[in-house]
Amino acid sequence: MRFANPEWLQLLWLVPVLLVLSWLTxxxxxxxxxxxxxxxxxxxxxxxxxPGRKRLRMVLRLVGLTxxxxxxxxxxxxxxxxxxxxxxxxxMVVLDVSTSMLAEDIKPSRLxxxxxxxxxxxxxxSGDKVGLVGFAGSALLLSPLTNDITSLKMFLDSLxxxxxxxxxxxxxxxxQEAHDAFERGGVEDDDQVRTTRVILVLSDGEDQEKGALxxxxxxxxxGVKIFTMAFGTERGGMIPIRDERGYLRSYKKDxxxxxxxxxxxxxxxxxxxxxxxxxxxxxxxxGNEARAIKEDIDRLQKAExxxxxxxxxxxxxxxxxxxxxxxxxxxxxxxxxxxxxxVWRGRFESGLSALAVMLALGGVxxxxxxxxxxxxxGIRENNRAVGDLKSxxxxxxxxGFSKALGDLPDDPTVHYNLGTSFQANKDAAKAASEYxxxxxLKPAPELAFKINFNRALAYAELKKxxxxxxxxQAALKLKPDSKEVKKNIELLLQSGDGDGQSDNQQQKPNDxxxxxxxxxxxxxxxxxxxxxxxxxxxxxxxxxxxxxxxxSQQDVGRILEELKRQxxxxxxxxxxxxxxxxxRDKDW
Numbered sequence: 001m002r003f004a005n006p007e008w009l010q011l012l013w014l015v016p017v018l019l020v021l022s023w024l025t026x027x028x029x030x031x032x033x034x035x036x037x038x039x040x041x042x043x044x045x046x047x048x049x050x051p052g053r054k055r056l057r058m059v060l061r062l063v064g065l066t067x068x069x070x071x072x073x074x075x076x077x078x079x080x081x082x083x084x085x086x087x088x089x090x091x092m093v094v095l096d097v098s099t100s101m102l103a104e105d106i107k108p109s110r111l112x113x114x115x116x117x118x119x120x121x122x123x124x125x126s127g128d129k130v131g132l133v134g135f136a137g138s139a140l141l142l143s144p145l146t147n148d149i150t151s152l153k154m155f156l157d158s159l160x161x162x163x164x165x166x167x168x169x170x171x172x173x174x175x176q177e178a179h180d181a182f183e184r185g186g187v188e189d190d191d192q193v194r195t196t197r198v199i200l201v202l203s204d205g206e207d208q209e210k211g212a213l214x215x216x217x218x219x220x221x222x223g224v225k226i227f228t229m230a231f232g233t234e235r236g237g238m239i240p241i242r243d244e245r246g247y248l249r250s251y252k253k254d255x256x257x258x259x260x261x262x263x264x265x266x267x268x269x270x271x272x273x274x275x276x277x278x279x280x281x282x283x284x285x286x287g288n289e290a291r292a293i294k295e296d297i298d299r300l301q302k303a304e305x306x307x308x309x310x311x312x313x314x315x316x317x318x319x320x321x322x323x324x325x326x327x328x329x330x331x332x333x334x335x336x337x338x339x340x341x342x343v344w345r346g347r348f349e350s351g352l353s354a355l356a357v358m359l360a361l362g363g364v365x366x367x368x369x370x371x372x373x374x375x376x377x378g379i380r381e382n383n384r385a386v387g388d389l390k391s392x393x394x395x396x397x398x399x400g401f402s403k404a405l406g407d408l409p410d411d412p413t414v415h416y417n418l419g420t421s422f423q424a425n426k427d428a429a430k431a432a433s434e435y436x437x438x439x440x441l442k443p444a445p446e447l448a449f450k451i452n453f454n455r456a457l458a459y460a461e462l463k464k465x466x467x468x469x470x471x472x473q474a475a476l477k478l479k480p481d482s483k484e485v486k487k488n489i490e491l492l493l494q495s496g497d498g499d500g501q502s503d504n505q506q507q508k509p510n511d512x513x514x515x516x517x518x519x520x521x522x523x524x525x526x527x528x529x530x531x532x533x534x535x536x537x538x539x540x541x542x543x544x545x546x547x548x549x550x551x552s553q554q555d556v557g558r559i560l561e562e563l564k565r566q567x568x569x570x571x572x573x574x575x576x577x578x579x580x581x582x583x584r585d586k587d588w
Contacts, residue, residue, distance in 0.1 A: 002313065004074035011069045015062050022058050053336050060334070064327035071320035076313035088127035089196040089300055090145055092178035093118060096203030098136035098169045099161050099252060100262040103204070105237030106285060114202045114231050115156055117283055120290040122149045122156075128297070131181050134159050137168030139177035144184065171212035171272065175199065175226075179219055196300045197224045200293065201272065204232040205265030216275040226276020227296060231283050232264030378407030382414055385421070394424035412443035416451050423458060432458040432467075449478040453485065460492060468492060 003009065095118070101111040122130065132143040132155050140163065142155040161167065178199045199219070216226050238259050239252035252260045266282060273280040279296050281289045385400025401418040408414050419434035435455035443451060456471030469492065476485045 001316075002076050004076055004313070004315075006073055008069055008073040011072075012066065014069075015066055018065070019058075019062060026054070050336060053334060057331050057334055057336065060327045060331040064324045064331065067320045067324035067327065071317045071324060073317075075316045075320065077316055078314040088125075088129060089198055089297055090129045090131075090182060091198040091200060091297065092131045092133060092145070092181055094133045094135060094139075094174045094178050094199060094201045094203075095156075095159060096136070096169065096174075096201075097134045097159050097161050097164055098206070099167055099239050100169065100204055100206050100260075101231070102161065103232060103237040103239050103262045105233040105235060105262075106231065106283075110204055110231040111160075113283065113285075114229075115159070117229070117290050118156055118202065119153060121293055122152060124290065124294045125149065131178070132156060132159075133174055133177050133181065134163050135170065135174035135177070136161065136164040137166035137170055138164055139170070139173040140164055141177055141181055144181055168209070169203070169206050170209040171201070171203075172209055172215050174201070175212060175215050175219065179224065182224070198278070198297060198300070199224060199226045199276065201226065201228045201269070202231065203228070203269065204262065205230055205267075205269040206262060213271060213275050216272050220275060220277040224276070225278045225300065226273060227278035227281070227293060228269040228273040228276075229281045229283055229289060229293065230264050230266045230269045232262070234263060234266075236261045236263035238262070375407065378404045378411070378414070381407070382417060385417065389417075389421060389424065394421055397421045398425055410441060412438040412441040412447060412451070415441065416443070416447060416454075419451075419458070420454060423454065428458040428461040432462065445478055449475050449482075452478070456488070465492065 095114060097111060101114070102109050104110075106113050127147075129145040129147055130143075130149070130152055131141070131145045132152060134140050134142055142159065142163075143152055146152060182197050219226065239262055241249045241252060243249050254260055266280075270280045281292055283289045381400050382404035385397045385404060388394075388397035388400055398418070398421040401414060401421050404414050405418060415434050415438035419431040419438065422428075422431035422434060432455055435451050435458065438451050439448065439455075452471045452475035456468045456475065459465075459468035459471060469489070472485055472489050472492070476482060476489075479485065
């Protein structure tokens with residue numbers, strides 16, 4: 001017998017240690033019981049406990065633990081020799097990373113969808129050698145032929161349009177790079193072994209160069225199969241340009257200033273697969289194209305890459321684990337009490353306990369009960385008004401919050417909700433007044449941020465720009481990294497109206513609160529979930545937040561300068577030209 005994981009056998013030292021500890025613990029308990037109750041009274045009170053059963057239970061536990069440890073060490077018996085053969089094909093994956101693959105007509109984008117499908121395909125492969133080529137206007141070999149799927153996935157994750165020197169789409173260069181990779185790192189053919197080679201092309205099919213079909217026919221004559229998979233929709237989509245933080249800046253435009261609509265070219269990919277002697281697949285959300293590619297590859301003749309002799313042992317850990325479970329089950333079923341007479345506890349024991357609880361509840365003072373009723377009524381009115389605000393009934397919501405304020409005059413959440421209802425009713429002055437009162441009641445930091453944010457919008461609507469800037473400063477102090485606050489400060493300084501929001505993206509000050517009808521008390525204790533603060537337009541790149549407590553107009557000026565500097569850097573990066581290659585009419 002041998003053990004596959006002998007390190008677990010070190011735990012066998014626990015068995016004698018636990019045996020000694022249990023014996024010492026039992027002696028200490030008996031000594032304390034005899035000392036506390038006396039030598040005559042202690043045996044009388046402990047007459048129902050069986051020392052023999054206690055010892056038997058301890059033995060069962062230790063034996064079960066011993067078998068469990070032996071099972072974890074994986075005992076093995078027997079021995080046999082078997083030959084393990086590694087068979088597969090050589091496949092070069094050619095992935096299009098041109099900017100047209102950033103189109104979002106399929107979510108999250110064509111490129112991300114293609115990466116996900118490739119990852120699924122890699123997980124299905126066994127024994128195949130796979131390499132990776134990224135291409136756009138030029139081609140780059142990222143990984144030679146390898147069996148290491150983990151490394152291959154790391155290279156796949158790093159691929160982006162900025163991995164390739166020049167933009168555009170050149171299938172001929174990509175196919176040539178994949179073919180050269182076969183020659184550099186593939187298995188040489190001989191009289192006994194004929195290696196099957198596959199090129200898998202994943203793209204939207206927008207080819208802007210010539211010669212790909214002729215090259216595919218040439219490689220097919222050499223025995224290389226070419227499979228293709230299309231990503232995108234015939235309707236197409238615009239190509240987004242995003243900054244380093246992922247925010248949308250604009251869309252790709254051609255030389256005439258028109259926005260580019262990238263459409264999938266399935267016919268070209270079909271022709272490429274037909275010329276290469278392979279098959280064409282159209283990727284779709286929820287489809288199973290990765291498995292279809294795997295089935296196509298499995299139908300090809302596979303070469304034997306390597307073979308080795310492996311020693312096989314028969315596992316016996318199941319028997320030891322079963323014995324451990326049996327002994328532990330007996331331990332659970334065996335009690336420690338000796339058989340004895342039953343003690344009658346009375347038929348009214350549970351009824352007396354319930355009566356005690358009822359008397360305790362009935363003994364609450366009338367004033368306390370009245371206060372609890374008022375608080376519950378206020379919570380109910382507040383939650384009802386929240387529902388009216390959700391249903392765009394600002395007048396009914398204002399009436400409901402006013403009633404709730406009568407029962408909960410010192411609750412900052414009710415004052416905050418009342419302020420939002422005033423804003424929904426176009427009464428910015430009263431809204432600002434309620435926000436001021438809410439701040440004096442020491443709200444939680446999250447609620448204080450929302451109050452200051454909406455308070456600034458109310459003052460901006462009243463043309464009180466100094467008060468609005470001060471409120472935004474207070475909100476920024478609570479959340480220094482808030483992009484909404486910084487964007488609204490920027491708009492407050494730039495806008496002639498000073499309303500802190502753009503005309504076409506202005507949000508209502510009464511953002512819809514969460515539903516609170518299920519548990520009004522719990523909702524009252526969590527005011528930060530009742531109302532979301534208003535936000536400005538879509539956030540743009542912002543510099544690091546200031547650490548100072550006050551944000552002066554000079555600080556705001558520095559924020560705007562930093563914004564402009566970052567925008568210039570991003571614009572230069574996105575407008576890079578195609579390296580050493582001749583300029584193209586299309587760079588996507």
